[in-house]
Amino acid sequence: MATDTILSIDFGTSNSLVGAHHEGRRYEALPIDPMAADPTMMRTLLFFPHPDLCYYGSEAISQYIEQDMEGRLFRSFKSHLPNKNYLGTMLNNRILTLESLVGVFLLELKKRAEKILNTKIEKAVIGKPARYSMDSVADGFALHRMQKAAAFAGFKDVQFVPEPLAAAFDYRRSLKSEKIVLIGDFGGGTSDFTVIRLRPEGFKKEDVLAIDGCPLAGDALDSVFMSHRLSDYFGAKSRYRLPMGSNVLTMPLAVTQRLNHPAHIVHLKEKETYEFIREVKKCSLTQKDADAVERLFVLIEDQQIFPFFESIEKTKRALSQEPQTEFKFNYPGLELTEPFTIAQFIEWSSQTKEKIFSALDRCLETAGLKTEDVDLVCLTGGTAKVPFIQNELETRFGKNRLQTQSHFHSVLSGLTESANFWSQGVL
Ligand SMILES: Nc1ncnc2c1ncn2[C@@H]1O[C@H](COP(=O)(O)OP(=O)(O)OP(=O)(O)O)[C@@H](O)[C@H]1O
Ligand SMILES: [Mg+2]
Known part of the structure; x- marks a missing residue:
């Protein structure tokens, strides 16, 4: 029998995490990938040695190697969601649509969580980037595809929450006084921002001053x-x-x-x-x-x-x-052996960096704020570790307002908080 359990899923371009609101309590990141260095974080990878068998996360890599790399390995498939021309792929003679590719992955996350929590799950809060694409039609299309993928995975009731907003919920938990906070989530596929008035005592919809982003991040730097x-x-x-x-x-x-x-x-x-x-x-x-x-x-x-x-x-x-x-x-x-320097990396990435930071500027502009109005800048996502990203933020906001201690669980933690709100009927 289905319970009121709500799964929270940070479906990332590179890494995915799952939490839950279950039996009235909050479950932080579940150990969905026991073989991974951090079992709570699963690489967003699928490996099909043949069309009827699929491995996920760290097992996708180990099986890929074990099976002499014969078969198909899929990574970064979240990035294709806004692309209307990308329908999916052929697996031998079978068509595998993008929706089913994402759906297969979400279904596995669901099954693993069901096993850990020993219950059937039909509800989920799933993160979505600020913008899958700069084109609003493509952005809507991407979300529609995610809805189909979630249905494929057997979720009957799904809420999508912007990833940077979820990260903000998480930071609110450690706040002692009201602050205007800019959250920057620099991931694998997208860079996402929100400007929000965070108050320790609670959250109102009007507190979200702006959300923006762009589909460029770690993969674009690679x-x-x-x-x-x-x-x-x-x-x-x-x-x-x-x-x-x-x-x-x-x-x-x-x-x-x-x-x-x-x-x-x-x-x-x-x-x-x-x-x-x-x-x-x-x-x-x-x-x-x-x-x-x-x-x-x-x-x-x-x-x-x-x-x-x-x-x-x-x-x-x-x-x-x-x-x-x-x-x-x-x-x-x-x-092949090739030396690389940070100076080259900075030069080559300048356009990507510019686009990422113009999304940040747009976000502040929409909020009607200037950099000096922001009390605190909180960073999350793997690409926040790139020194020239941090330096750019330091130049704009100064070291003192920057909380650089980026960790991978903020988005998930906020999604789990949303699941909690939802269970109380306030999402
Ligand atoms: N030390 C590091 N230096 C530079 N980049 C890093 C570092 N650690 C991780 N990354 C990059 O961070 C990215 C993954 O970050 P993260 O797990 O936050 O992304 P994601 O949540 O899967 O993606 P998205 O939120 O965009 O869908 C990868 O591009 C990875 O190369
Ligand atoms: Mg992410």
């Missing part, structure tokens, strides 16, 4: 390593001449844009694109051009896309600690 340096190694600048043609052409944007982004690169596997790359290789201008395209084939065919972007992410994280580091990849045929 992609600059590829677009500015590593993609050449995979033929991004390879030249070719089609049979009977006289023009020398370069690898088209449709291919390089996919190659450069962790959420899009898997689509190089799609038949048409793959066939096209094969043509480019055949028609390469020089051996050097052909060699680079050949490495792109090795990357795709030998299932090295995921490990390659994992290495890029590792490099990015290292640059949060030290001014320079070395990117290393050792797969036969793809051996």
Whole structure:
């Protein structure tokens, strides 16, 4: 029998967390991924060795390795939600829609929580970014898809709460006096902001002064390593001449844009694109051009896309600690060592950073506030650890107003609080 249990789900582009309001009490992050370094945080990953079997989170990675990387591994699929042209993918001869891909993942989260709490669950509070997309139609479409995915997972009653607002609920719990707070959630797929009047005694809808954001964050930062340096190694600048043609052409944007982004690169596997790359290789201008395209084939065919972007992410994280580091990849045929400096990373990321901070500026503007009106800036999300993000915030708000101690559980904690409100009939 269904109980009044309400699940809280922070479905993240990179990591997902689950809490609950159950039998009148609050359950903080549940251990949904026992094999993970932090069992309360599951990597948002799906691995299908074949269409009838799927592994999740850390098991997706271990099985992917164990099964010699044969099969399909999906990451960052949350980012596709606002994309009308992305319907889903083919798994052998079966169509897997994006809604069912997300739904399968949510269903697994639900099943694991049901097992831990020993109850059937049909209600959930699920986080949503401030904006899935800058286009409001696409944004609405993304939410509609999430509703379908939640229904697929068997949830009968779902409330969506903006992720930055959820983080604000969490910060309110530690507040002693009323403050105007800017919350910045810098995640994997989106950067989300809210300006809110936080009062220890409670929360009113009018306290939310603005919510805004943009679909650029950690994945976009990973992609600059590829677009500015590593993609050449995979033929991004390879030249070719089609049979009977006289023009020398370069690898088209449709291919390089996919190659450069962790959420899009898997689509190089799609038949048409793959066939096209094969043509480019055949028609390469020089051996050097052909060699680079050949490495792109090795990357795709030998299932090295995921490990390659994992290495890029590792490099990015290292640059949060030290001014320079070395990117290393050792797969036969793809051996690569490349030094990177923080100065390069900053330069290459400048446009992304600008867009992220203009979303923050817009948020303040909508709230009718200036930077000096903000009492406190609270940061959450993994990308808040990037030094140039923190420096930019420091320049705007000063060190004293910045609460840099970012942790991964704020959004979840606030969603669980929303679940609690809901159970009392006030959401
Ligand atoms: N030390 C670090 N330095 C730089 N980036 C980091 C660090 N630690 C984590 N990240 C980045 O943080 C991102 C993941 O953060 P988080 O778990 O908050 O995202 P998410 O909630 O899954 O995504 P979203 O909220 O956008 O859907 C990844 O892009 C990861 O590379
Ligand atoms: Mg998040």
